[in-house]
């Protein structure tokens with residue numbers, strides 16, 4: 679970037695004369711590299727994930743509500759979890775929902791068994807031990 683010594687105009691890169699007054703362009707400083715302004719281009723060159731593989735907050739909310747429906751939600755989660763293709767974020771959410779529901783069913787089954795055994799034992803009449 680150089681300026682005309684005569685009129686002070688900013689000279690275009692590589693010009694040997696001033697376009698306004700015709701004075702010869704000053705020699706560039708010895709050793710001063712000619713700086714190039716980087717060409718404008720895309721600032722973010724990273725690969726953006728395709729929109730088909732993301733879910734918005736509203737999408738997560740919608741699918742969590744759907745998966746929360748007692749029987750239909752479990753079937754929907756199974757379909758979304760194991761169907762080929764489709765939205766990968768939804769697939770991961772559906773798989774997590776299936777695992778969560780299986781865990782919930784397992785824990786509830788254990789609790790029901792414990793409660794059933796306790797109720798059965800509580801219904802038995804008290805008996806005297808053999809030591810009496």
Ligand SMILES: [Zn+2]
Pocket residue numbers: 682683684685686687696697698699700701
């Ligand atoms: Zn000039």
